[in-house]
Amino acid sequence: MNPTYSVDPGIQLHFPDSPLPRIVIVGAGFGGLELATRLAKGPFQVVVIDKNNYHQFQPLFYQVAMSGLEPSSIVFPLRKMFQKKPNVHFRMTVVEEVDTAAQVIYTPLGTLSYDYLVLAVGVETNFFGNQHIAEKAIPMKSVSEALYLRNTLLNDFEKALSTVDAEARKGLLNMVVVGGGPTGVEVSGALAEMRKYILKKDYPELDIDEMEIILVEGSPRLLNGMSEKASKTAQGYLQNLGVKLRLETLVTDYDGEWVTINDGSRIRSKKVIWAAGITGNKLKGIPDNCITRGNRLVVNRYNQINGLENVFAIGDIAYMEEEAYPKGHPQVAQVAIQQGRNLAANLLRLGKSKPWKVFQYKDLGSLATVGRNRAVADLPGFRTTGAFAWFIWLFVHLYQLVGFKNRVFVFFNWVWNYLTYDQSLRLIIRPRNP
Numbered sequence: 430m431n432p433t434y435s436v437d438p439g440i441q442l443h444f445p446d447s448p449l450p451r452i453v454i455v456g457a458g459f460g461g462l463e464l465a466t467r468l469a470k471g472p473f474q475v476v477v478i479d480k481n482n483y484h485q486f487q488p489l490f491y492q493v494a495m496s497g498l499e500p501s502s503i504v505f506p507l508r509k510m511f512q513k514k515p516n517v518h519f520r521m522t523v524v525e526e527v528d529t530a531a532q533v534i535y536t537p538l539g540t541l542s543y544d545y546l547v548l549a550v551g552v553e554t555n556f557f558g559n560q561h562i563a564e565k566a567i568p569m570k571s572v573s574e575a576l577y578l579r580n581t582l583l584n585d586f587e588k589a590l591s592t593v594d595a596e597a598r599k600g601l602l603n604m605v606v607v608g609g610g611p612t613g614v615e616v617s618g619a620l621a622e623m624r625k626y627i628l629k630k631d632y633p634e635l636d637i638d639e640m641e642i643i644l645v646e647g648s649p650r651l652l653n654g655m656s657e658k659a660s661k662t663a664q665g666y667l668q669n670l671g672v673k674l675r676l677e678t679l680v681t682d683y684d685g686e687w688v689t690i691n692d693g694s695r696i697r698s699k700k701v702i703w704a705a706g707i708t709g710n711k712l713k714g715i716p717d718n719c720i721t722r723g724n725r726l727v728v729n730r731y732n733q734i735n736g737l738e739n740v741f742a743i744g745d746i747a748y749m750e751e752e753a754y755p756k757g758h759p760q761v762a763q764v765a766i767q768q769g770r771n772l773a774a775n776l777l778r779l780g781k782s783k784p785w786k787v788f789q790y791k792d793l794g795s796l797a798t799v800g801r802n803r804a805v806a807d808l809p810g811f812r813t814t815g816a817f818a819w820f821i822w823l824f825v826h827l828y829q830l831v832g833f834k835n836r837v838f839v840f841f842n843w844v845w846n847y848l849t850y851d852q853s854l855r856l857i858i859r860p861r862n863p
């Protein structure tokens with residue numbers, strides 16, 4: 430037992446006795462879920478651990494934040510996922526530490542031994558060590574944060590109605606988005622559409638033109654991972670919607686009221702959305718020589734962590750060099766899903782004296798949307814923008830959503846929004862403070 434670790438007496442993770450080797454999968458995101466479902470019928474006892482009891486569809490967080498979708502439409506209960514899979518056991522807890530020599534993990538529910546361990550823990554927001562920004566800015570890495578943003582946005586509009594000081598009112602209305610990747614671009618576009626079509630109608634007593642949406646990006650262009658054409662088109666779309674772009678600009682500080690920019694200027698805003706960086710979720714006990722840039726875990730082409738034969742990492746947390754990706758794969762859902770699939774196939778080959786297959790990423794393309802009929806798509810073989818790209822974006826996201834009910838709900842929501850220009854989810858529902 431790790432001496433630094435204590436658990437309440439009477440609590441201990443336990444599972445039915447089984448002669449099968451135990452595979453523990455930490456994290457039920459895109460990678461972990463794909464792996465667990467594919468191993469369900471294999472000769473293993475599969476234990477899935479996640480700190481939430483649901484799987485989250487991160488690409489649509491921003492639509493929850495902008496009152497476009499209910500949170501329940503983009504999350505899926507893990508217990509439902511594993512209902513008819515007797516070999517798969519789920520526990521909701523946090524893995525805090527790993528002992529690779531003793532082959533155990535440590536959680537607040539006790540220790541658990543494994544035969545094979547798969548880390549699919551993803552990443553968290555990177556504030557680059559700025560404590561003020563970490564405390565005051567709003568990240569978008571969980572559905573709870575998306576809901577928090579929805580509440581804060583609507584709450585600030587309610588406050589703005591009774592704020593007579595013009596400067597303070599501007600602070601309540603303004604929104605600064607930091608990071609010009611897909612998340613920053615999508616949030617800014619959705620906000621601008623909300624301002625144009627909805628907030629004007631909901632708050633006729635406010636001068637909505639006072640509201641500024643400012644997108645700050647450190648590099649000279651938006652959507653760095655996509656083509657020049659996609660970047661330029663997205664930039665044009667945002668400017669048409671009235672988003673102010675500040676490229677080659679860095680946010681250096683934020684005190685909850687004022688955003689400080691690296692040229693010394695300041696912007697008044699009660700809300701800063703931080704979509705500027707990610708870093709791997711850290712687990713104690715992983716040897717230092719397995720960790721690289723961005724806190725990613727170095728794996729070989731079989732997703733085995735450096736020097737650890739029975740410990741694997743997949744998805745955003747894994748750093749694998751491939752000929753076409755000498756600096757590692759992009760941290761996107763398809764990489765996680767494909768790695769989960771490949772690792773499942775390899776683990777199912779155990780004991781069959783069949784050789785393992787190396788992982789090879791098949792890039793299915795990149796998409797980003799700025800609003801209705803406005804999207805950019807870099808797909809294998811062709812690039813497109815506008816309404817056609819937007820329809821591809823809608824289809825791909827619907828297809829990837831977990832759960833039939835979620836797909837139906839999201840589809841009807843989108844159709845409704847498209848026809849009416851209006852979502853009716855602008856509710857401020859706060860958690861109860863005991």
Ligand SMILES: Cc1cc2nc3c(=O)[nH]c(=O)nc-3n(C[C@H](O)[C@H](O)[C@H](O)COP(=O)(O)OP(=O)(O)OC[C@H]3O[C@@H](n4cnc5c(N)ncnc54)[C@H](O)[C@@H]3O)c2cc1C
Binds near residue numbers: 460479710
């Ligand atoms: C706002 C946003 C928009 C995005 N949009 C896109 C997009 O349009 N297209 C795209 O391809 N990708 C997109 N991504 C990236 C994509 O979501 C990730 O690449 C993908 O989720 C990675 O999958 P994963 O399985 O590695 O990790 P995740 O899906 O992040 O899953 C990690 C899981 O591990 C759990 N976990 C973490 N630490 C612990 C712990 N210590 N103990 C127990 N459980 C733990 C978490 O609760 C989570 O369920 C977006 C990401 C964000 C945040």
